[in-house]
Amino acid sequence: MRGTCQQLFRCASIAFCLVLAACSGGGGGGGGESGDGNGSNSGTMSLSTNVLTFTAHNTNSAPPSQVITAIITGVTSETLYVVVVATGPAVASISSLDFINDTTVQGTIDPESPDVLGPGVHTSTITVYACTTDPDCSAEQLAGSPQTINVTYTITGVVASVSSLNYSIGDSSVDNVLERQFDVTGYQDWNAASNVSWLSVLPLSGDAGTVTRVTASLEQSQVVVMTKGTYTGTVTITPPSGAALTIPVTLNITRDPHLERGFPARALATEGTYIGGSESVYVTVGNLDPDPKPEILISAIFDGPLWAFNDDGTQVDGWPEKQGPAFGYPSLGNFFADAGQLEVAVSYGLSATCNYDRFVLDGNGLPLSGWPVENCNGNRSPPQIADVDGDGLDEIFYKGYSIDAYRANGQRLNGWPPNYHDGVVMAFGDVDGDSVDEVIVASHSQITAFEFNGATVAGFPFQTFPSTDSSKILAAPILTADMDGDGRCEIIEVRKLQSNPSKVFVRLYGANGSLRWESETLLGDYVGSTTVPALADLDADGLPEIIVQVEQAVYVWHGDGTLMQGWPARLEQYDQIGNTSPVVGDVDGDQWPDIVIVTYRYFNANVLVFNRNGQLHPAFPKTLPLGLSMAPAIADIDLDGRNEIVVGAAPWDIYQGMYDAVYAYDLGGPAHGPILWGQLGGGPRHQYRYPPK
Numbered sequence: 001m002r003g004t005c006q007q008l009f010r011c012a013s014i015a016f017c018l019v020l021a022a023c024s025g026g027g028g029g030g031g032g033e034s035g036d037g038n039g040s041n042s043g044t045m046s047l048s049t050n051v052l053t054f055t056a057h058n059t060n061s062a063p064p065s066q067v068i069t070a071i072i073t074g075v076t077s078e079t080l081y082v083v084v085v086a087t088g089p090a091v092a093s094i095s096s097l098d099f100i101n102d103t104t105v106q107g108t109i110d111p112e113s114p115d116v117l118g119p120g121v122h123t124s125t126i127t128v129y130a131c132t133t134d135p136d137c138s139a140e141q142l143a144g145s146p147q148t149i150n151v152t153y154t155i156t157g158v159v160a161s162v163s164s165l166n167y168s169i170g171d172s173s174v175d176n177v178l179e180r181q182f183d184v185t186g187y188q189d190w191n192a193a194s195n196v197s198w199l200s201v202l203p204l205s206g207d208a209g210t211v212t213r214v215t216a217s218l219e220q221s222q223v224v225v226m227t228k229g230t231y232t233g234t235v236t237i238t239p240p241s242g243a244a245l246t247i248p249v250t251l252n253i254t255r256d257p258h259l260e261r262g263f264p265a266r267a268l269a270t271e272g273t274y275i276g277g278s279e280s281v282y283v284t285v286g287n288l289d290p291d292p293k294p295e296i297l298i299s300a301i302f303d304g305p306l307w308a309f310n311d312d313g314t315q316v317d318g319w320p321e322k323q324g325p326a327f328g329y330p331s332l333g334n335f336f337a338d339a340g341q342l343e344v345a346v347s348y349g350l351s352a353t354c355n356y357d358r359f360v361l362d363g364n365g366l367p368l369s370g371w372p373v374e375n376c377n378g379n380r381s382p383p384q385i386a387d388v389d390g391d392g393l394d395e396i397f398y399k400g401y402s403i404d405a406y407r408a409n410g411q412r413l414n415g416w417p418p419n420y421h422d423g424v425v426m427a428f429g430d431v432d433g434d435s436v437d438e439v440i441v442a443s444h445s446q447i448t449a450f451e452f453n454g455a456t457v458a459g460f461p462f463q464t465f466p467s468t469d470s471s472k473i474l475a476a477p478i479l480t481a482d483m484d485g486d487g488r489c490e491i492i493e494v495r496k497l498q499s500n501p502s503k504v505f506v507r508l509y510g511a512n513g514s515l516r517w518e519s520e521t522l523l524g525d526y527v528g529s530t531t532v533p534a535l536a537d538l539d540a541d542g543l544p545e546i547i548v549q550v551e552q553a554v555y556v557w558h559g560d561g562t563l564m565q566g567w568p569a570r571l572e573q574y575d576q577i578g579n580t581s582p583v584v585g586d587v588d589g590d591q592w593p594d595i596v597i598v599t600y601r602y603f604n605a606n607v608l609v610f611n612r613n614g615q616l617h618p619a620f621p622k623t624l625p626l627g628l629s630m631a632p633a634i635a636d637i638d639l640d641g642r643n644e645i646v647v648g649a650a651p652w653d654i655y656q657g658m659y660d661a662v663y664a665y666d667l668g669g670p671a672h673g674p675i676l677w678g679q680l681g682g683g684p685r686h687q688y689r690y691p692p693k
Contacts, residue, residue, distance in 0.1 A: 043075035045130040045144040052126075052151045054090065056114040057159035058187035063111055065095075068149060070105040070128055072142070081130070083137050088124030089117060090153035114155045119188065121243050124151040157188040157239035165216055165235065165249045169223060171256050171624070172264065172660055179217040182247075186210060188239040196233030198222040199249060218251070220261065228253050258619060260637075260644060260664040262313025267300040267320070267661035269651075281579035282382070282631035283648045283662070286332040286342045286684040288316065288363035293639050296662055297344065298630065298648045299328040306330055306346060306365070309662055311638040321365030323348075323372070326357070332684035333385035333394035335360050335368060335408035342684065343368065345396045347379035358383075358398055360408070370410025377401045385685035386428045386437055386693065388452035389413075394685070395452070399426065403441060405454075415454025427681075427688035429480025429489035431511040432457055437689070440491060442478045447491060447509065462513030464493070473498045476531045477681070481544050481690035483508060483559035489689065490516065490559075492546055494533055504550055506533075506557060517561035521550055522568070532581035532631065535690035536593055536676035538564065538612040544690045547582045547677075549597050554582065554610065556595075566614030576600055578628035579650055584677040585634040587643050588617065589669025593676050596645055598629045605629040607647055607665075617667075624663060627651030634678040637664060641671040643678075 048069035056063050072080060082105050084094055089112060097107040109126065126149040129137035137145070161183040184190065188208045192201045198219050206212035216235055231251040238244040284297040288308060295316050296309040306328045308319035326349030332342040341363060348357040354376040360368045377400030384397045393408040403426060405416035428437040431449050438457055439450045448461030476494040483490040488511040497503035504521040534547040538556065545564055546557045556567040578600035587594045587609060594617065595610045605626035609617040630648030637644050645665040677683075682692030 043080075043130070043132070043142045044073050045128070045142045045147070046071045047128060047147050047149065050147065050149050052109060052149055054111045054151070054153040056111075056153075056155045057185070058157065059115040059118065059155065060187075062113050063153075065108050065110045067106055067108055068126070068128075070130065072103050072105065072130060075132060075142070080132055081135050081137055083129040083135075085127045085129075086124055086151075087127075088122075088151070090122040090124035090151045091126065094126075109151070111153055117153070117155060119155045119157040119239060119241050119243065122153040122155070124153070125149070126151060154243045156243050156245050157186070157241070158190045158237045158245050159185045159187075160214075160237060160245055160247055162247060165247060167218055167249075167251045169218075169251070169253045169255045171254075171259055171663075178220060178223075179215050181213055181215050184212050184214050184237055186212065186239070188241065190237050190239045192235065192237050194233060194235050194249075196231070196249070198226065198231070198251065199233055199235070201235055216249070223251075223253070226253055227257055228255070256622065256665070258622075258665045258667055260311075260313070260666050262311075263662065263664045264649075264660035265296070265307075265309045265313035265315075265662040266658045267298065267307045269301050269656055269659050270303040281628070281648075281650050282581075282680040283633040283646050284330050284332060284382075284679060284684050285633045285635040285637065285646060287340060288332075288342060288344070290341065292340065294635055294637055296633075296637065296646055296664075297330050297332070298662060299330065300661060301327070301650050303327055306344070306361075307661065308365070311664075313662070313664075316363075318364035318366070321361065323359050323361065323365070323367060329379060329382040331383045331385050331396075331686050333396065333408075334387075334392075335394055335396075336362070337393075345383040345385060347375070347381075347383055347398055349379055358406075360396070360410070368408070368410075373406065373410050375400065375404070377404060382680070382686050384426060384428070384681070384687060386687055388428070388437060388439065390436070397426065397439065403439075405439075413452070413454075415450075415452075418450055418454040418456070425474060425477040427478050427480045427491075428693075429491070429689045430487075431460075431480070431489050431491070433488045433511075437693075440478060440480060440489075442474065442491075442493065444473050447478070447513070459512055462509075464507075464509075476533055476548075477688050479533055479535055479546075479688050479690070481535050483543060485543060492533065492535070494531065494548055504548075506546060506548060506555070508546075508559070508561065519557060519561050519563075521548070521555055522553065531577055532680055532688075534582040534584055534595075534677040535682070536584035536595075538584075538593055538595075544676075547584065547595060549577060549580070549582050551576055554595065554597060554614075556614070564614075566612075569610050569614040569616070571599055571608070572601070572606075578605065579631060580605075580629050581631045581680060582677070583632050583634050583679060585643050585675030586673030587634060587645055588667045589642065589672050591673040593673070596632055596634060598626065598632055598647055600627065600629050603627060603651065605647075605649075607632070607645065609645070609667075619667060622665070625649065625651060625660065626663075631680040633680075634675050636672070636675075640666075642666055642669065643672045643675055 054063045092112040093110045095108045130145040131137035131141040133139045165180050186206045191205045201216050233249040235247040288295045305320040305322035308316035328346045330346040335343045344361040356372040358375045359372045385394045387394050396406045398404045402417040405413035426441045446461045449457035479492040480489040491509040493507040495505045507518045508516040535544040538545045548555045552571045553568040556564040580598040599606050606621040609620045626649040628650045633646040681688045
């Protein structure tokens with residue numbers, strides 16, 4: 001059985017030496033030493049570590065001691081010598097050196113008191129020798145001897161409550177927390193700094209003996225132009241003496257590089273009900289205030305209110321408003337003599353009971369004089385706006401169970417509503433060639449046109465189907481455009497077979513009521529009940545094409561009823577229309593119009609951009625948590641010469657709380673070409689005519 005004998009003596013003023021002698025005894029008699037006693041150094045020494053690190057955050061409290069271990073193998077000699085020498089100021093003493101078994105030696109390394117050393121980085125070197133020849137191990141040594149242990153002792157003077165800072169920037173504003181906070185405890189005064197331009201820290205200094213809350217914030221103006229990737233930096237807390245404290249920073253950007261700064265903008269979802277469909281749930285864009293940049297207007301689901309956002313995603317002053325009793329359906333028009341600014345005409349809610357739920361609001365969300373007005377006919381869709389009497393101010397047409405028309409001051413327009421209650425959709429257009437727009441109203445069986453005073457235009461109404469045939473019903477609002485260059489508007493209808501909604505028909509009527517042509521989509525291309533077509537001159541021949549989005553496809557027809565080359569563009573099998581409809585404008589800077597649509601599948605939606613030839617843009621689809629989505633818009637919201645794509649969310653899996661409501665995308669490139677059909681019905685007035693006014 002092995003016991004231990006040890007002799008501890010100081011070798012020098014800052015060195016410690018330990019001589020350990022292994023002694024054996026017993027066994028039947030004699031008590032002499034065993035072994036060959038020839039001083040052979042055939043063994044091996046290894047250490048548990050070659051690095052020790054101590055840290056003290058102030059000068060009042062020393063860090064705990066640490067243990068080192070030496071493993072000795074292969075020694076047959078009767079005597080083993082282990083010498084441990086420490087040099088340098090970091091180590092105060094080496095204590096408790098001893099064999100813990102036949103082959104293992106342990107010692108405790110005690111750091112110097114921090115108040116003796118003061119703040120800074122201090123070092124020592126520990127050298128361990130092992131031999132069987134002499135107590136000083138000055139001659140032959142075991143294999144692996146000597147070995148050194150490097151000791152680093154940091155006394156910071158400051159301490160932080162975090163060891164690292166991590167940021168993640170994605171497409172959802174919920175994840176995009178742009179700042180982190182942590183506490184700094186100073187045992188000395190200190191200064192703080194970031195080494196990267198995209199991160200700032202405040203405050204920049206703190207006092208000894210205090211705890212200071214530090215905020216490290218991403219610089220949004222820089223982050224929004226940074227590409228996807230992982231970026232690193234540091235925040236450094238520096239006392240006047242001693243070691244600085246370095247906090248590593250990591251920024252992971254997964255954000256879509258096309259997403260505009262400040263977006264997605266957030267709105268509050270409330271409990272309630274709204275009518276779905278692209279004629280009811282949509283994004284409206286127009287200038288509401290003296291700032292020339294347009295604002296973005298949506299109604300938050302499910303019960304409003306109306307929200308207005310600036311080009312950077314911030315809320316417009318005075319918004320959201322809550323004048324009406326329910327979900328709002330807004331349009332924009334000129335109802336006040338303020339050049340360059342538009343006001344908001346809005347109808348609220350679903351009820352057919354009498355309510356004061358029709359408003360005109362100024363840019364601050366406040367009602368204009370004369371508003372609201374009482375409504376007993378319900379509200380089905382947005383008001384439609386046009387200056388039908390040529391007085392310089394727009395008139396407002398509200399659709400319910402009849403069509404009501406008002407002047408900007410809230411007074412009814414003379415002659416309205418006419419003695420006609422069969423209309424379900426309407427548009428503006430010049431059908432008689434007098435250069436003045438008429439009001440065209442359609443039902444499932446006929447189309448009629450009215451002058452601004454409610455008088456019926458000569459030649460109207462005309463029957464679209466015999467009264468005995470109701471098999472093909474209207475599937476969308478009607479549109480008007482001069483499709484053949486004769487100076488008069490033709491009328492475009494989209495119908496579906498009542499018994500089979502996958503059979504969809506597009507019709508073009510002349511201004512005299514003659515059916516010019518009818519074209520049927522491919523079997524299986526279902527169309528929703530309120531899908532709104534679009535009109536735009538895609539081939540630059542001076543005449544518009546007809547663009548219709550159905551389930552699983554987008555169709556484009558020339559004015560003569562032939563399909564445009566490259567169309568239809570096929571969509572994914574399970575992509576549905578939801579609340580959306582196409583918009584058209586140059587969004588990539590090639591000076592040719594693009595078609596933007598949104599489809600939905602379960603909780604998500606796909607934003608898609610096609611060029612005029614039906615080819616999908618390489619940056620799309622973009623999949624977003626939009627739910628049923630909203631009819632999108634194209635507008636240059638920041639007046640930088642490039643048109644943004646603006647899409648709105650209508651998630652149906654939330655009931656109450658803030659949600660990402662509006663996304664805006666800029667695809668870059670040179671100055672963009674024109675917007676031809678930028679919003680529902682062509683523009684913010686929702687006129688359903690081409691070109692929009």
